[in-house]
Amino acid sequence: xxxxxxxxxxxxxxxxxxxxHISKPALSFWQDAWRRLKLNKLxxxxxxxxxxxxxxxxxxxxxxxxxxxxAFNSDKVGVYKNLPPNSSLPIPGWNGKIKAPGDTxxxxxxxxxxxxxxxxxxxxxxxxxxxxxxxxxxxxxxSLLVAIVATLIDLVVxxxxxxxxxxxxxxxxxxxxxxxxxxxxxxxxIIVTMLGLLLGGGVLSIILAIxxxxxxxxxxxxxNMTLTLKERDYVLAAKSLGExxxxxxxxxxxxxxxxxxxxxxxxxxxxxxxxxxxxxxxxLGVKPPTASLGSLISDAQxxxxxxxxxxxxxxxxxxxxxxxxxxxxxxxxxxxxxxxxED
Amino acid sequence: xxxxxxxxxxxxxxTLFLVITVTFFLMQIMPGTPFNNPKLTPEALAQLKTTxxxxxxxWQQYLNYLIGAAHGDFGTSFQYQNQPVSMLxxxxxxxxxxxxxxxxxxxxxxxLIMGAASARNKNNKIDGTLGVISTLGISIPSxxxxxxxxxxxxxxxxxxPVSGWGDSFSQTILPTIALAVSPAAVTTRFVRSxxxxxxxxxxxxxxxxxxxxxxxIVNQHAYRNSMIPVLTLIGPMAAGLLTGSTLIEQxxxxxxxxxxxxxxxxxxxxxxxxxxxxxxxxxxxxxILITDILTAIIDPxxxxx
Numbered sequence: 001x002x003x004x005x006x007x008x009x010x011x012x013x014x015x016x017x018x019x020x021h022i023s024k025p026a027l028s029f030w031q032d033a034w035r036r037l038k039l040n041k042l043x044x045x046x047x048x049x050x051x052x053x054x055x056x057x058x059x060x061x062x063x064x065x066x067x068x069x070x071a072f073n074s075d076k077v078g079v080y081k082n083l084p085p086n087s088s089l090p091i092p093g094w095n096g097k098i099k100a101p102g103d104t105x106x107x108x109x110x111x112x113x114x115x116x117x118x119x120x121x122x123x124x125x126x127x128x129x130x131x132x133x134x135x136x137x138x139x140x141x142x143s144l145l146v147a148i149v150a151t152l153i154d155l156v157v158x159x160x161x162x163x164x165x166x167x168x169x170x171x172x173x174x175x176x177x178x179x180x181x182x183x184x185x186x187x188x189x190i191i192v193t194m195l196g197l198l199l200g201g202g203v204l205s206i207i208l209a210i211x212x213x214x215x216x217x218x219x220x221x222x223x224n225m226t227l228t229l230k231e232r233d234y235v236l237a238a239k240s241l242g243e244x245x246x247x248x249x250x251x252x253x254x255x256x257x258x259x260x261x262x263x264x265x266x267x268x269x270x271x272x273x274x275x276x277x278x279x280x281x282x283x284l285g286v287k288p289p290t291a292s293l294g295s296l297i298s299d300a301q302x303x304x305x306x307x308x309x310x311x312x313x314x315x316x317x318x319x320x321x322x323x324x325x326x327x328x329x330x331x332x333x334x335x336x337x338x339x340x341x342e343d
Numbered sequence: 344x345x346x347x348x349x350x351x352x353x354x355x356x357x358t359l360f361l362v363i364t365v366t367f368f369l370m371q372i373m374p375g376t377p378f379n380n381p382k383l384t385p386e387a388l389a390q391l392k393t394t395x396x397x398x399x400x401x402w403q404q405y406l407n408y409l410i411g412a413a414h415g416d417f418g419t420s421f422q423y424q425n426q427p428v429s430m431l432x433x434x435x436x437x438x439x440x441x442x443x444x445x446x447x448x449x450x451x452x453x454x455l456i457m458g459a460a461s462a463r464n465k466n467n468k469i470d471g472t473l474g475v476i477s478t479l480g481i482s483i484p485s486x487x488x489x490x491x492x493x494x495x496x497x498x499x500x501x502x503x504p505v506s507g508w509g510d511s512f513s514q515t516i517l518p519t520i521a522l523a524v525s526p527a528a529v530t531t532r533f534v535r536s537x538x539x540x541x542x543x544x545x546x547x548x549x550x551x552x553x554x555x556x557x558x559x560i561v562n563q564h565a566y567r568n569s570m571i572p573v574l575t576l577i578g579p580m581a582a583g584l585l586t587g588s589t590l591i592e593q594x595x596x597x598x599x600x601x602x603x604x605x606x607x608x609x610x611x612x613x614x615x616x617x618x619x620x621x622x623x624x625x626x627x628x629x630x631i632l633i634t635d636i637l638t639a640i641i642d643p644x645x646x647x648x
Contacts, residue, residue: 182358185628187582189589190620194369197608197616274484281486281590282605301490301594305498312494315487323482330478 033259036335043331046324053321057141064137070289076129082307085124085132124309126300136314139291143318146203146292147272150210154268158215159261162222163249167230177223180216188213192275196284203286206279210272218264225257259336266329270322277318293318348636355628362624363412363617367405370613417618422610428618432600436622438508439592439599443584445515446522451577453523454530458569461531462538463561473531480528486590489521493594506596518595522588526580533576537569544568571642578634582627 027035037043123133165176183191192209199205229235230253238248254261277294279285281301286292288299293314300310399407411418417428461473496517497505504514541547542565550560589601596602600619607615 178354181354182361185355185358185624185631186362186620187585187623187627190623193604193608193616194366194620197373198369270482277484278486278590281593283609297487297490304490304494308494308498311490315490319483319487322484323479326478326482 033332033335037331040331040334042327043335046327046331049324050321050328053140053324054144056137057144060137060141064134066138066141066290068134070130070138070291081125081127081129082303082310083121083125083129084307085309085313086120123313124307126310127303127307132310132313135291135296136293136317139293139296139314140317140321142203142286142290142292143273143276143294144321146207146210146276147269149207150214150272151265151268153207153211154214154218155261155265157211158218158264159222159254161215162219163226163253165219166223166226167245167249167253169227173223180219184216188275189278192279193282193284196279203290206276206285209279210275213275214268214272218261218268221260221264222257225260226253229253229256259332263329263333263336266325266332270325273318273322344639348632351632351635355632358628359621359625360409363409363621364405366617366620367408370617371401373611373613412621417621418614420607420612420615422607422612422615428614431603431615432618432622435598435600435603438597439585439588439601442515442518442522442588442592442597442599443581445519446584446588447526447577447581449519450523450526450580451530451573453527455534455573457527457531458534459538459561459566461535462542462565463557465539470535473535477528477531480524480531483524485521485525485588486594488524489518489591489594492517492521508595508597508599514595518588518591518597521591521594522584526584529580530573530576534569534573537572538565541565541568571638574634574638574641578631579627581630582623585623585626 037047121131121133123131123136125131126135161176165173168176191213195209195212196205199208235248235252238252243251273293276285276292277297280292280294281298283298285295285298288295296314297311297318300307300314304311408418415429417432420426420428420431423431457473457477461470461477464470493505496502503517504511505517507514538561542560547560547564550564555563585601588597588599589605591597592599592602593605600622603615604619606612607619
């Protein structure tokens with residue numbers, strides 16, 4: 001009998017190393033999300049694009065001040081107005097020549113308006129001779145500023161409201177949810193317009209108006225997450241250890257829904273940029289001569305037929321920025337919630 | 344069911360009442376008046392105020408407005424003298440409604456087709472292309488799309504008229520496309536994820552096991568079951584089209600309610616602003632209520648409390 005037991009060898013029990021070797025390194029939630037995000041090329045490109053755009057918006061403060069972009073020489077409007085984009089290279093359609101409707105050949109507007117040789121405007125000029133490149137730079141700055149501040153307000157109000165409502169529960173939650181329901185049954189445009197009218201336009205009023213309408217979605221999602229999270233054992237443990245509600249919210253609830261919150265923010269930013277543009281288009285946006293992407297688009301719209309670049313350049317910038325935010329948001333959603341992604 | 348509808352209706356009327364109250368008092372504190380013409384003598388100004396009932400105490404004005412609104416009377420426009428707001432809205436609402444309905448139908452149908460195509464070709468080239476298109480559709484605001492359409496199809500290749508309304512159907516094509524793209528993109532994404540989910544579900548597995556063809560499965564099982572969630576999208580979308588068309592109406596000079604709203608802002612035509620606000624909110628609420636009820640009727644799993 002003794003010999004028989006010798007015949008059996010227990011596989012894999014020779015060393016604890018072989019037994020407990022884990023082939024993948026242990027990753028925290030954030031590391032795992034970051035790893036998955038990196039797999040999504042479009043999201044990574046969008047992220048770097050946005051980093052560059054943000055850096056550009058901040059750094060351009062030094063070499064394109066707001067004042068310089070707004071100023072124009074009233075004596076030389078005739079010389080500098082409505083110049084087409086000129087890259088100083090012989091690229092077709094980007095050489096300072098423009099084909100007027102009805103004409104067959106393109107004319108060099110720089111020559112015909114008598115612009116000095118060394119003056120080239122890479123994105124052209126507007127109807128009073130201001131550089132479109134500079135206007136778009138400061139416009140982008142204002143649009144991003146509006147979007148980011150409005151989003152921060154959304155974040156504070158929306159998350160705070162949602163956590164409070166979900167955590168309290170009962171009639172408090174009921175009343176708070178009815179308030180959200182009522183507010184969301186008024187079209188956003190109306191609220192934004194009302195506030196714009198009341199506050200009389202300008203950057204601050206736009207930020208407030210957008211923030212007022214943006215937090216509803218965030219509050220709803222955060223409240224739903226809070227309702228499920230507050231039943232979890234770790235919250236119960238924290239409660240029984242005598243942790244205050246505020247600390248539980250900050251230390252346990254909010255970190256656990258960070259993914260949802262970040263994804264929601266990525267969707268809020270482009271919405272805010274678009275709303276700013278809409279407000280500017282109905283004359284409730286930034287006040288001239290200040291430029292935002294929206295006001296640039298709506299101001300130049302009347303001249304679309306003759307100087308399309310004045311409309312299309314700021315439009316393209318606006319679309320690219322919101323596209324990048326949306327793509328990054330999509331990537332983050334898949335990264336934070338692997339079950340939602342299809343691979 | 345009836346109890347639920349009744350409850351929702353009560354909430355709806357209460358919300359409308361709140362909207363009317365808030366807009367009424369907001370208008371009172373708005374800076375500026377439409378009567379700041381320096382040529383107006385104090386007597387003429389007093390005369391104007393009496394005509395519009397602005398000399399009464401505030402609470403009486405408010406009560407009058409509430410009673411009027413309950414009867415569908417939203418006061419008289421300042422801008423177009425002696426024109427009742429309800430008449431102005433009544434003239435322009437059908438135009439906006441037609442445009443919105445066209446865009447909604449085109450958008451939803453396009454979205455259903457593209458979403459289903461995307462889900463059936465999951466993760467291959469067709470899906471990828473449609474994904475790019477729908478992401479673009481979401482990130483391009485309708486007014487920018489409108490401008491680009493005017494430029495390309497109005498000026499570069501003049502295929503369609505770029506403004507006006509009511510002379511020919513071709514005038515409605517560009518604004519309809521501009522408005523339909525975003526609903527189409529949203530529907531595409533939604534249908535795609537719903538359909539992928541239903542294609543992976545047990546009843547589809549069963550249908551496969553029974554030997555049904557892929558086409559039959561998609562048409563008879565997956566499509567129907569992904570249709571129900573799409574319904575919930577339509578309500579807010581329809582309301583979004585209404586407000587979204589504000590700018591589109593301006594770009595294409597379409598005499599709709601949105602254009603009137605925009606025009607009434609700089610001229611401080613408060614009765615028109617108020618009336619439009621109330622109509623917009625009422626439509627949004629009614630549309631969301633209708634979609635909720637329809638969803639409950641079509642999907643027996645949804646129980647209305």
